[in-house]
Amino acid sequence: MGDQMTKEQDDSLVDRVYSRLLGEILNGTLAPGAKLSEPKIAATEDVSRAPVREAIRRLEERGLVTHRLRQGVRVIVPDETMRANLMAVRGALEGLAARQAAENATDSERASLAVMLDAHRDKLEREGPVDYWQSNVNTDFHHRVATLSRNSHLIDLINDRFWPLFQLVRRARRDEPGRIRRSYVEHRRIANAIIDRDGDVAELLMRRHIEAAFIT
Template sequence: MTQTEQAYHHLLEAIVKGDILPGTRLREADLSRELGLGRGPLRDALHRLESRKMVNKVPHVGAQVVDFNPVEMIEIYELRERLEGMACELAAERMSDDDLAALGELLTTHRQFVEKHSGEAYIQQDTDLDFHFHIIQGAGNSWLTQLLCDELYHRVRMYRYQSAHQKARPERAMKEHTQIFEALSNRDGELAAMLMRRHIATARENLIRYIANTQ
């Protein structure tokens, strides 16, 4: 892994998990000293974070971590609802039997975790998003993968860490994931897409309630 990649992943995880707070100014001199690398690789890492919409370049300020924008997050969930439905339709056609078996094993791991930690969120492991990520990869469409996994994935993770204290719904999510998986296993893309859209619509409604309760 290059110095740029190391810096990128270090800063990305710190931003997502809130170790570097929204609105924080990212001073190159401080980061260069903290990470022990030159300005060149650091600037490249910051440019990459900017392209992922995790950092903004503010005139007369420089690089700054994005703030939580409620309207933007709702729009992201609206996109996910539609695009991940499409991903399900494609995945039902294109996922191999081995891919489906791997997805089933992932669900088993999630189920065991939920049963062991009844009523707790499993955000810290990003397991819910891993399930979605596997389906998107299984769709075999590079544009969908780029948009959902590269452009939106980390913003959704960031929101989840920031709202980790809200009431979790892991049992319900587990049930919905299982239904989606069963539809995919039956190669029923239309049903899988409908279930995925409904699943994300529920998450969007929870987001709207969370925003209303925090304003």
């Protein structure tokens, strides 16, 4: 029992440090190229270096930081080649997720998707596009569509493996004039296709939506 409690406590510390670092990377506190110092993080979080090291390993596994000789661990600096390749992967994955969401979502789930977008519309009107853009995972449209696909492999890739990286790359475009409001309109059209059970249109619109985010 003691060993089990120790492992659970260690996992909890890793989760806490990982969540903190992930949040700081996604909100820009840790900017692209910023160096992560194990001793400083351990001191700030009041933990040993072991959970910090494991949290950084998770970030590296998800492609958010790199570890290079004599440079240490740094937040990635996405270039256009990386961004284009990532968007191509994202378009394929999320297009398939939209198709399968149209095929597999229940009536109540379709209704909840419409309710979510009504809430997004109200948030846009009330608080403006920047706050809408910074919605968390529980209110993220793409995250929800992946979940509605009911494809465990897609859910793992989109919502866990790639979601933070998508967010990091996407964040760079958040201040473009009009783009966020256009994004909401595109989300609504994709949702309508899912609600109508039209997988062909849902996949096409999702792919176009991802492409538009890259070229605008």
